[in-house]
Amino acid sequence: MSQPSRQIKCVIVGDGTVGKTCMLISYTTNSFPVEYVPTVFDNYSTQLTYDGNTVNLGLWDTAGQEDYDRLRPLSYPQTDVFVLCYSVMSRVSFDNVINKWAPEIRLHCPETPIILVGTKIDLRDNAEARKALDTDNHLPISRSQGQKMANKIKAIAYLECSALTQQGLRQIFDEAVRIIKMKITFLHPDLGIGGAERLIVDAAIAYKENGHTVDIVTNHYSEEHCFEETKQFKITTINVFPRSVFGRFVALCAYIRMIIAAVWMCIFKRDSDVFFVDTVSACLPILKLFTTSRVIFYCHFPDQLLTKRETFCKKIYRYFLDGIEGYTTGLGDVVCVNSKFTESIVREILTPLKDRDLEVVYPSLNTKHFDKQEECELEVIPKNAEHIFVSINRFEFKKNVEIALMALDCLKMELTDDELSKVCVIIAGGYDKLNKENAENYEYLKRLGKNLDIDTNNLIFIKNPTDQEKVQLLRTCKMLIYTPSNEHFGIVPVEAMYMGKGVIAMNSGGPKETIKNGVTGFLVDENPSEMATIMKMAVRNQIDFKKMSFECNSRVKNLFSFELFKERLESLL
Known part of the structure; x- marks a missing residue:
């Protein structure tokens, strides 16, 4: 199954003439522009593979001149990472990092990570270029000075590059992809107290500790009957359909409740990078059809093995639900199981997954x-x-x-x-x-x-x-x-x-x-x-x-x- 591409928006800022556009052209086309063409606003796009995943990297080039100070922030919403550039051959552009650019970014996007980049490092040893420097003693900005500046503005990383020689160029955008943390939304039927719930809570904590933004959507949640750690998360309860009909059709109602929650997520959580779903797979077609987000499904055990079939009517009823489970479980971009034992049962019972790659992810203990x-x-x-x-x-x-x-x-x-x-x-x-x-x-x-x-x-x-x-x-x-x-x-x-x-x-x-x-x-x-x-x-x-x-x-x-x-x-x- 093809994997959905991850979308990342990277905005490039800095003074004019520091080489932002040259850097982007050199990276995306593998060639250095011969003539200088001042940029107002421009977009570039490139696709790369990082940690085995396909990433669509949107690169937004911005104008550094004061004339565009009011227009430039219009490019900032939904930015995942800023690349803030200065030229190692320009003291003015270096000083503006802390005097102008960092404050502007923090004003509009206070939580968005910044990578500070020193450009034109190929000119550091160029005698003619050094004569024209506006820096003290005609010395370029050193790496240690750049690192100190990065620390001052609390940049996530400091890197240097040359658009001409492409030295350090690829590392900048690899780093931009690496540091981006994802928006992960969990979907679980009933966030009470049990082994499946413990897994979901621990997974949410794990992703949060790894720096990701985590939300949880569920059909039922009560602070009187939950794990204490759930109270640190934003939890949305979608409970608009009954658990059963006169005490019957519990499984079917659970399917419908999860499908309704998935529809809500497609509307209000569609900006999530990842949906992490467990227990009930019937909602996966909704998430796959109406979003481009990556879907991880965690199978604790096939639902069809957790019920009895005493009557003919129950057999017909379960035949319908079993078919849904067998088909939809395999729709996850990643399908996880909690043990090798469960893996063997899933392959035996859910025949569409017989030859599918399954990830064994043991539940853990938050010691x-x-x-x-x-x-x-x-x-x-x-x-x-x-x-x-x-x-x-x-x-x-x-x-x-x-x-x-x-x-x-x-x-x-x-x-x-x-x-x-x-x-x-x-x-x-x-x-x-x-x-x-x-x-x-x-x-x-x-x-x-x-x-x-x-x-x-x-x-x-x-x-x-x-x-x-x-x-x-x-x-x-x-x-x-x-x-x-x-x-x-x-x-x-x-x-x-x-x-x-x-x-x-x-x-x-x-x-x-x-x-x-x-x-x-x-x-x-x-x-x-x-x-x-x-x-x-x-x-x-x-x-x-x-x-x-x-x-x-x-x-x-x-x-x-x-x-x-x-x-x-x-x-x-």
């Missing part, structure tokens, strides 16, 4: 966020609890949290009364009161605990733990219990390992890539008694937790660090 969380008191934990096991998931049936309860029931039979009195399993997770399944799953787990006759001191439920509470749970626990089967990736085990805690997880899906069995945790079959065996070993300290803690932390830093994640995301642009 700075974890490090800054202060200690807090978790009053719900019994004072005598010494062996704490934590499960952190959304309250959804597919997360199989009941396995943890059944394992605890098995563990009761294996421990002495004294040992059992010091055991506590904490079930913590995202709970959205507007989500019917969350309520049903929560009540189901509560009933199951009661039916299994598990003491309330051994089993604690926590709805919507804060980030601080979540980190404290991981600090406090002995091990993490991770119950989903064939989980696409699973960020929670990575979070636990960073905190130095081993993980008991199902021997399937993403955890087989994140957890090193027997080293950073244990992979078990979907069998409560097998999980209970590992828990008993933990209670009786038959595991070298000091060594496991070191291995866990090292594995996260080597494979899932936030810096690696940032570099990987940047390469997608």
Whole structure:
């Protein structure tokens, strides 16, 4: 699939006769003009490849004479970068950098980056040219003087060139492309609390830290049920269509809601350089048809594998939606998946992507966020609890949290009364009161605990733990219990390992890539008694937790660090 070209507007300013036009002609035509022709305003365009991406560079030549001081700023709106030129053979043009040009740019475009360029460096060693200099002692402006000036006006870079010899010429425009930061708009269905949401938030933070402008568009967002870091972003909620029709057609409604949001983005966010979409691909045709922006689609897992087909009508309904998913997922300029496991499933299920290049981008951990969380008191934990096991998931049936309860029931039979009195399993997770399944799953787990006759001191439920509470749970626990089967990736085990805690997880899906069995945790079959065996070993300290803690932390830093994640995301642009 052909990649959309990135559009960059570069405006060239500076005194007349410093060589702006010669510089542009030499760069775009590879030839030096014989005669001097003063420029009023002119445009040049060139296409280049940078980091494997095609860039259309629009070069706007401006007049430096005072007669055009009122007209020149009309060229400035939507400028991505200014190239401010002076001649190394002219003190007047050099002084005007700080006296005239930098103030003019900052007045009209205060946030736009500036590259300061010294021109005509081929004349520095020309004896005849030096005699005519207007500088002190007939000396050209030195590189160190130019660099000091760049520092004064807070230019992003200082470069020098000769339009005649083309020395340093290409580097100027390569730098202009390199320093341009993009406008990136994320589109996500429901910005609540979950693994997919964690990925989107971390990706937004990564791009922001890399200097890009980031906005988020979503169909649902509540400050009462979100990751704390979302509050640093501009978030637009497009919620004009219901989540369901009388409790039915949830997937179809999600498709429609995302399509409506995409239409809104085509109107109000069409200046975005990149659209980063995840979960629902049905909106991609809208973005591809009505914008020229680059589209990145992040596939957490094929949607068609996340639902059941109990009735004939449901099969017909899903056949229609599955076809949409299969076709639209491949429309992204870049298609990412969260693990090699997901990659294999996508190629198998979404046949149009069988031979498509897929980018495996592991979710990451923003370790700075974890490090800054202060200690807090978790009053719900019994004072005598010494062996704490934590499960952190959304309250959804597919997360199989009941396995943890059944394992605890098995563990009761294996421990002495004294040992059992010091055991506590904490079930913590995202709970959205507007989500019917969350309520049903929560009540189901509560009933199951009661039916299994598990003491309330051994089993604690926590709805919507804060980030601080979540980190404290991981600090406090002995091990993490991770119950989903064939989980696409699973960020929670990575979070636990960073905190130095081993993980008991199902021997399937993403955890087989994140957890090193027997080293950073244990992979078990979907069998409560097998999980209970590992828990008993933990209670009786038959595991070298000091060594496991070191291995866990090292594995996260080597494979899932936030810096690696940032570099990987940047390469997608």
